[in-house]
Amino acid sequence: MNDLILPQGKKANRLKTSSMNNKMVNDYWTDVFNAKAEGKLVCWYEGVAINPLMQAADIRWVHGEAWSALLAARNNEQPAQTAAEHRGYMKELCSYARTHIGCGVLAQNRGVEASGSSFSDALGAGLLGERIPAPDMFISAYPYCSTGQQWDEMLFRLFGKKIPIFNISVPWVWGNKPDAMYLGGSEFNEAKQYMVKQIRACTDWIAQQTGKKYNWDKLSEIMSYTKTAGRLRVEAMELCKAKPAPASFFDWTTSLAPVNFIPGGPAIVDYFEKTKAEIVQRIADNEGGIPQEKYRLFWDGIMNWNKIGWLANKFAAYDANMVAGRYTHMGFWHEFESIDVENPLEGMAVNYLVCPINLSAPLMIEQIIKLCKHYEIEGVVLHAARTCRAFSNPQFLIADAVQKRLGLPVAMIEGDMVDESFYKDEIVNSRVEAMLESIEARKRVGIAA
């Protein structure tokens, strides 16, 4: 038989600059593994990208989600997840947290600091999860998600309540006051000032941990690179309005590391300069992010890191270009313009407040609608991550809004961030194919999105 929309071996045309990202990520984690040997303090943290605060104080950092995502993307997550489950953390708990906590268990069991095999040897042996150095401090700065806010507390207890912890409380952007608007209004401004106050207090606390005066000049320098990288990334993504779109959501997911946890410096600017140049060249060559762009889709929800290549190729095989997404386009220094590099705390606060899960549904939906219009989206895939209710909470509202206001068909699929067992391919296929059939039918009768 010939199933006409069954994926037929077409693969995503991933950006070539992605290979630079892999090297940066590997080098970064190698530096983390070597932290203790080099006499560096190590901070574990989750949530928003507060790493510039640590970088300015010459502390090395382990971002829980980034580390868990890396393990999943490289098929090394299982030992950590098993260790956490054996410690009593059930499968329904956020898989990022479960994996990271499992690494904490493994680090405790190891009893010595990270040392020994190289990154690649550990990766090949499936033992990467054991390699991160134990923390010298925790900073908790988690927006919206209650598990995230408790995750560091769990780690604090796991390490015997002996490791200092600092908590930054990120207020939710409710948008309830009459003057509320995206990035503005009295409520947002109050939240911003509250964040600035806490971030400043956090720098004082960091100075206490290091015993050194906090280096504000260094923070400005880091934020200068971060702002430039953020701008270049947004500009490159916006160029994907072109048809065919020269890159996909999956490319932008692969490119999150430089704006999430890689040290702010010339390398991240260089990365996005090259990425943007590749995008510009692809547009000139009429080269798409997939071999044949027939449908333009939007991805709502967090990434499924176990399946990033798989999903990129799956949608490519359907001739469906996942042009944009909430995860990639509504976070990670995307509000770069708000950063004043001479006085960066306020701009940092703004970016932390408007991360992809911290906006109330009405504010969030307006941003999603804008993106769908900008990128001329024809259908929305909503990835409901089984263990990330923070991301999936508003998804029925988002689905309803894009259906009613833009006439877009939607497909809700289930999966997870780093727990592969929650993903079932045939169930995903049925929903995605039904949505594509629906888009196709609309095109035939001349109903534009």
Place this chain on the structure above:
Amino acid sequence: MKSYVMGIDFGSTTTKTVILDLKGKMVASCVASKGSISAEGVQVSMDGAFAQAGIAQKDIARTVSTGYGRRMIDVADQSYTEITCHARGAIAMFPEARLVIDIGGQDSKVIAVSGDGLVQQFAMNDRCAAGTGKFLEALARAVQVPVEAMGALAMSSTEKLTVSNMCATFAETEVISLLAEGKSKPDVLGAVHAAIASRTAGLVARVGNRNPIVMTGGVAKNHAAVHYIEQALSAKMLIAPDPQIAGALGAALFALDEVAKPSAAMMDEEDGADEAMSSARGCATQPCKTAAKLPANERPLLGPM
């Protein structure tokens, strides 16, 4: 001469086959239960339909498959998802319907259909079997009544009880607890059917309630399920004499469209897969004017799509 088209719905628990002649008249339908995604079930279903129609495979001009096992059917020329085929089949049965509720063995789906037959929106159950035929089967076992008898028993319930609609396994535990508390089987089964109705109402809310509603799938043959769903939606549902064959009927109607448009759908599919798909969908989404005329006293099965 190849004078017939065939639709096969290869589902999780049953396989349904529908054969139409080239005028769109149904000449055979057969439902076979041979276990999960069973190749034997497909053969039994096809053989049953061939016997009923008095024809053989060589008489079939085109076959379209649907259902979870749709890609496993060698004789199929084309396949579409259950959403597209159930909508097509249900609207062919009841052209006035604007909402299709299909509860099959493995999944439940609600499909909003526009006046011109387009699938507007759809919602499906998540990975859990709660709210599907499997849910009823599991709970029939827990209550120790045959699945065919559970509907009638549930209709005689007198006490309102509650069973979880979120997880089939939890629901089974709850059912056993209720029986251990001395609750009657009819009351427990009433709660089971109320749970499936509540789950279905949730899916309806996601796509937006609209009327008339047609219910398809094996569960539509269960009077208690229909009763509780109608109660939950405050609406009467349209139900065909054989609601299980809606998907296969929809698939057969697509096959008929494609036979009527040979330039598009029956071209060399190795060379023109995408064009064939587009063209086939095009016919599928509009009133099909290409099928042969029926005698005045026969109702065509082609819906408004």
